Amino acid sequence: MLASGSSGNAALLATENTRILVDAGLSMRELRKRLASIGESLDDIDAILITHEHADHVSGLAILARNKAVRATIYMTRLTAPAIDWGPAPPARLEAFQAGASFQIGDIEVQSFGIPHDAIDPVGYCFKAQGVRVGVATDLGYVPESIKFHLRRTNVLLLEANHDLDMLKVGPYPWSVKQRVMSRVGHLSNMHMSDYLMQDLDSCTADLILGHISEQNNHPAIVQMVAAEALQLRSLETRLSLAAQHTPSTVFQY
Numbered sequence: 580m581l582a583s584g585s586s587g588n589a590a591l592l593a594t595e596n597t598r599i600l601v602d603a604g605l606s607m608r609e610l611r612k613r614l615a616s617i618g619e620s621l622d623d624i625d626a627i628l629i630t631h632e633h634a635d636h637v638s639g640l641a642i643l644a645r646n647k648a649v650r651a652t653i654y655m656t657r658l659t660a661p662a663i664d665w666g667p668a669p670p671a672r673l674e675a676f677q678a679g680a681s682f683q684i685g686d687i688e689v690q691s692f693g694i695p696h697d698a699i700d701p702v703g704y705c706f707k708a709q710g711v712r713v714g715v716a717t718d719l720g721y722v723p724e725s726i727k728f729h730l731r732r733t734n735v736l737l738l739e740a741n742h743d744l745d746m747l748k749v750g751p752y753p754w755s756v757k758q759r760v761m762s763r764v765g766h767l768s769n770m771h772m773s774d775y776l777m778q779d780l781d782s783c784t785a786d787l788i789l790g791h792i793s794e795q796n797n798h799p800a801i802v803q804m805v806a807a808e809a810l811q812l813r814s815l816e817t818r819l820s821l822a823a824q825h826t827p828s829t830v831f832q833y
């Protein structure tokens with residue numbers, strides 16, 4: 580995880596042969612810096628997969644797309660592409676897909692799935708390579724059955740733990756924004772995250788990464804406590820990590 584939260588999102592997923600960046604919500608400079616900190620280079624990325632057009636997921640994208648040294652193909656849903664401010668022209672190496680489509684990038688199988696969020700055509704992703712499955716589901720108001728289905732048998736799961744309901748209610752956001760965040764097309768609360776862990780998390784999930792944690796309406800200590808409690812109730816040995824906004828996480832290796 581290079582960054583996770585409402586000020587910017589990006590994650591790297593790599594095998595020996597293929598490198599995928601999920602979202603480009605950091606400036607190119609910051610992305611280069613964070614990739615370098617784990618020994619990677621932006622110029623070696625094969626594909627950039629976008630989840631949706633909100634600024635915290637695409638703010639660096641238009642600049643990246645115009646950079647000659649960056650050779651990555653950009654993937655996003657057909658309806659998302661026109662919603663992005665590309666500047667002079669959309670990039671030549673753009674692959675638009677139908678939400679729900681699956682496709683192959685190098686030796687990584689990609690499955691996209693629609694998520695309930697107030698963007699034009701938002702998606703989450705499931706990746707499979709060398710028998711390891713990785714799920715990415717952030718920016719979702721709740722976890723519908725369809726997503727539970729897609730997240731089954733994931734070994735590594737990035738799940739949203741956006742806000743603590745009480746903190747959100749008394750927090751600094753205007754009421755209209757609070758309503759948006761809480762809605763079924765907003766963001767996943769600690770409570771919804773905990774419900775998912777208690778009822779649906781697959782026991783084969785070795786690493787659970789909680790992300791998109793609000794800096795105003797949540798606290799890492801609360802997320803940690805709520806999640807640890809849920810995992811304990813299920814007697815799961817799942818390792819728990821929190822993805823941060825300002826520093827890259829450790830590298831999860833399989």
Ligand SMILES: [Zn+2]
Nearest residue numbers: 585633635718
């Ligand atoms: Zn977001």
Ligand SMILES: [Zn+2]
Nearest residue numbers: 631633696718
């Ligand atoms: Zn969003």
